[in-house]
Amino acid sequence: MQFGRIFGITLRIDWSWLIVFGLMTWSLSGAPGPFAHLPERTRIVTAAIAVLLLFACVIAHELAHALTARRFGIDTASITLFVFGGVSSLRSEPNSPRAEALISLAGPLTSFVLALIFFAVASVVRVGDAAATAMLYLAFVNALLGAFNLLPAYPLDGSHVFHAIVWHVNKNRARATGFTAGMTRAVGGAFVLFGILQLAGGYLVSGVWLELLAWFMLRAGQAEWQYEMILRPMQAMRVVDVADPVGASLPLKANCQAALDRMIATQHRALPVVSNDELSGMVTLADFAKLDGRALDDAAVTSIMTRAADLVSVAASEPAFAAFQKLANSSHSQLPVLDEHAHLVGFVTRDTVIRSLLFAREQQMLGPISRR
Numbered sequence: 001m002q003f004g005r006i007f008g009i010t011l012r013i014d015w016s017w018l019i020v021f022g023l024m025t026w027s028l029s030g031a032p033g034p035f036a037h038l039p040e041r042t043r044i045v046t047a048a049i050a051v052l053l054l055f056a057c058v059i060a061h062e063l064a065h066a067l068t069a070r071r072f073g074i075d076t077a078s079i080t081l082f083v084f085g086g087v088s089s090l091r092s093e094p095n096s097p098r099a100e101a102l103i104s105l106a107g108p109l110t111s112f113v114l115a116l117i118f119f120a121v122a123s124v125v126r127v128g129d130a131a132a133t134a135m136l137y138l139a140f141v142n143a144l145l146g147a148f149n150l151l152p153a154y155p156l157d158g159s160h161v162f163h164a165i166v167w168h169v170n171k172n173r174a175r176a177t178g179f180t181a182g183m184t185r186a187v188g189g190a191f192v193l194f195g196i197l198q199l200a201g202g203y204l205v206s207g208v209w210l211e212l213l214a215w216f217m218l219r220a221g222q223a224e225w226q227y228e229m230i231l232r233p234m235q236a237m238r239v240v241d242v243a244d245p246v247g248a249s250l251p252l253k254a255n256c257q258a259a260l261d262r263m264i265a266t267q268h269r270a271l272p273v274v275s276n277d278e279l280s281g282m283v284t285l286a287d288f289a290k291l292d293g294r295a296l297d298d299a300a301v302t303s304i305m306t307r308a309a310d311l312v313s314v315a316a317s318e319p320a321f322a323a324f325q326k327l328a329n330s331s332h333s334q335l336p337v338l339d340e341h342a343h344l345v346g347f348v349t350r351d352t353v354i355r356s357l358l359f360a361r362e363q364q365m366l367g368p369i370s371r372r
Contacts, residue, residue: 001013001014001015006059006063007063007066007067009063009066009076009077009078009079010077010078010079011059011078011079011080011081012078012079012080012081013080013081013082014080014081014082016082017055017081017082021051021052021055024047024051024054025044025047025048025051026047028047028050028051028137029043029044029046029047029048034133034136034137035047035050035130035133035134037133038130038133042130046130046133046134049134050134050137050138053134053138054138054141055081055086057111057114057138057141057142057145058081058085058086058145059079059081059086060110060114061085061086061107061108061110061111061145061149062079062086062087062088062107063079063110064106064107064109064110065088065090065103065104065106065107065157066079066088066090067106068102068103068106069088069090069094069099069103072094072099072102072103074090074091074092074093074094074099074103075090075091075092076088076089076090076091077089077090077091085145087155094164097164097165097167097168098164098168100160100161100163100164100167101160101161101164101165103160104157104158104160104161104164105157105161107146107149107157108145108146108147108149108150108157108158109146110146111142111143111145111146111149112142112143112146114138114139114142115138115139115140115142115143115146116139117139118135118136118138118139118142119135119136119139121135122135122136122139151187152180152183152184152187153183153184153187153188153217153220153221154180154181154184154217154220154221154223154224155216155217155220155224156217159180159183159184159224162179162180162183163176163177163179163180164176166179166180173228174228174229177224177225177228177229178225178228180221180224181221181222181224181225184217184218184220184221184224185218185221187217188214188215188217188218188221189214191210191211191213191214191217192210192211192214194210195207195208195209195210195211195213195214196211198210199211237319237320237321237356238316238317238318238319238320239314239315239316239317239318239319239320239323239337239348240316240317240337240339240345240346241320242320242348242352242355242356243316243337243345243346243347243348243352244346244347244348244349244351244352245346246272246274246344246345246346246347247266247268248262248266248268248271249271249272249273249274249344250262250271250272250273250274250283250301251273251274251275252273252274252275252280252301252302253300254273254300254301255296255297255298255299255300255301256288256291256296256297256299256300256301256303256304257296257297258301259271259283259301260288260296263285269284269285269333270282270283270284270285270333270334271283272336272344272347273301273302273305274344277343277344278341278342278343278344279308279311279313279336279338279342279343279344280302280305280307280308281302281305281306281307281308281311282305282306282308282311282336283301283304283305283306284306287304287305287306288304290303290304291304308336308342311335311336312326312330312332312335313335313336313337313338314326314335314336314337314338314348315337315338315339315340316337316338316339316340316345316346317340320356323335323337323348324348324353324356327348327349327350327353333349333350334347334348334349334350335347335348335349
């Protein structure tokens with residue numbers, strides 16, 4: 001749900017935030033909460049205001065990331081509040097360890113500054129007053145938020161600082177992601193163990209919360225690793241870089257017997273029908289069912305082929321990953337690749353995808369290769 005814009009950045013709330021808002025307000029206004037000494041009505045109102053201010057602090061934390069990223073030429077599409085806090089959706093990624101470290105540190109530093117501000121405000125307000133209690137609570141939570149975010153585990157800010165350091169040392173972004181994913185598993189495992197101890201000691205809420213955090217970290221670490229090894233390499237590739245060459249094809253005047261003979265000879269289940277290098281259509285083995293008993297020699301291949309206008313095709317200049325997604329979402333085993341003049345330049349197949357991913361993964365692991 002979109003609820004505003006600030007500095008040109010869209011602010012959104014995930015539905016899970018509404019649940020957290022209710023639970024936190026109920027928890028803070030309860031008897032063991034920080035506002036237990038206040039009258040019941042004041043307690044509920046103060047708790048609700050404190051939670052709203054806390055999420056305003058989360059927005060400030062994310063804005064610090066966004067505005068620092070803007071200094072490095074990186075725009076932020078949106079900031080979203082959800083069950084575990086907030087996330088800034090950057091339109092691109094830092095292209096240097098220094099940029100990644102500074103963007104990542106901006107959030108925790110902002111939380112620490114807010115903690116000092118709230119503590120200073122609380123010190124000049126009457127002790128025991130609702131406002132003083134709320135300010136002390138916000139000072140504590142912001143300090144905790146800043147410290148927690150410095151843990152070297154995905155998706156926390158500390159993971160990106162750790163990643164930047166390793167990236168700077170070994171000069172290989174993919175290997176740095178691998179190290180950070182391993183660190184995430186270690187931190188997540190520690191949270192799992194601590195959560196089990198909490199549950200064994202009878203602390204149900206804190207134990208469950210630690211287990212949820214551990215699950216979230218482990219999932220995030222796996223996602224970052226998959227992104228680094230699969231999605232990032234694909235962003236740099238174009239379809240023309242990975243497409244298989246045309247190979248065998250059929251002229252527009254070919255009959256179905258010639259088409260079948262060519263398929264058997266080349267062991268291709270599908271062949272393009274071309275005219276002056278321009279794709280006219282595709283014929284597959286399944287298309288021969290359209291003959292309805294007609295002789296192969298008497299039927300033109302154009303009578304059974306799928307015409308180019310009805311084919312799912314990809315442009316040679318498209319990102320490779322977008323073409324792979326289009327192939328996955330189609331019922332075809334291959335997609336024709338066309339240049340800007342609608343000339344057939346190759347095909348994207350499932351084998352293309354596998355080969356490209358394996359090559360990209362090996363290239364990521366090897367890092368940049370110098371040329372003489």
